[in-house]
Amino acid sequence: MIKFHPKPELLEQFVSGTLSPAESLMVSAHCDMCQYCQGQVEAQTEEFAAQQLELEAVSDSYDPQFDLMLANITQQPVAETVYSNGRRSRTSEQPGSSIELDGRKFELPKTLHRLVQKRGNWSSLVGKLWQAPVELGYDGVANFIYMGQGGSVPEHTHRGSEMTLVINGEFSDGMNDYDTGDFIYLNGEHTHAPHSSSHEGCLVFSIVDQPLHFTSGIARLLNPFSHLFFR
Ligand SMILES: [Zn+2]
Structure with a gap:
């Protein structure tokens, strides 16, 4: 059972896209395996997007940076695979989804x-x-x-x-x-x-x-x- 999660601040920064690429990769990989953090990220992403839309509504002029940012948000890796008991609940046969060592996959x-x-x-x-x-x-x-x-x-x-x-x-x-x-x-x-x-x-x-x-x-x-x- 997963006991150790990224701190809430780290999840917030993940959502707002302010983590380093390495941190972002690790948080995203954890979210693939953790239903709890996945839920947190989804909820925070909606909230964050809504906040940004409000900001946009307040501003009169078109801001290309905003579109860029939204595009970044929607390109955040989406965690789709949920693990339970250390096993994938959905299997995927694509090449490159596993690594092998000593005959173990x-x-x-x-x-x-x-x-x-x-x-x-x-x-x-x-x-x-x-x-x-x-x-x-x-x-x-x-x-x-x-x-x-x-x-x-x-x-x-x-x-x-x-x-x-x-x-x-x-x-x-x-x-x-x-x-x-x-x-x-x-x-x-x-x-x-x-x-x-x-x-x-x-x-x-x-x-x-x-x-x-x-x-x-x-x-x-x-x-x-x-x-x-x-x-
Ligand atoms: Zn977690």
């Missing part, structure tokens, strides 16, 4: 389908970790990260921010337990050590804006190389 939320073609190869890291980089084409370092059962990422903090969406499975980070669909937005104030003890392991999609900073034990020795992680 993971269905992706609709918003991430466009990234399937931009995914690099899986590479194996320490601690039963696999990562596949994704070329976003804008700011942010994106990766699919798979933690096998017992897999872990050394304890670290962030100089910038780290957004994570749980695509499939469960993991814990010493602060919380996360499940399929959960949206996690951390910054430099948080130190955590993600690990997955679930039998199925855990696939997440993550975007960071700075390399990780490892904080404990021998992992600190990794810092000079942290650009190699999740780059």
Whole structure:
């Protein structure tokens, strides 16, 4: 069950189109998986459009910017696929709707389908970790990260921010337990050590804006190389 959602401010900014492309992508992908946030976004979008129409009615002159903005709003990715219990309730057979690792196939939320073609190869890291980089084409370092059962990422903090969406499975980070669909937005104030003890392991999609900073034990020795992680 989804417990972690984008903050209300983030949803508002998503609706008004003021998020960074990376944030917008993550919020949209979460909404694909979360009926609750999908409803919030739909309601807020209607409200926002109505407000803008009122503004337009008040102004005498035609404003091409307004049409442009409306066009942007209506082009916001529309969340169509609702997940329940981590499974798609509507299946789609289009190529590029899933990724594979080790013979397992993971269905992706609709918003991430466009990234399937931009995914690099899986590479194996320490601690039963696999990562596949994704070329976003804008700011942010994106990766699919798979933690096998017992897999872990050394304890670290962030100089910038780290957004994570749980695509499939469960993991814990010493602060919380996360499940399929959960949206996690951390910054430099948080130190955590993600690990997955679930039998199925855990696939997440993550975007960071700075390399990780490892904080404990021998992992600190990794810092000079942290650009190699999740780059
Ligand atoms: Zn949500």
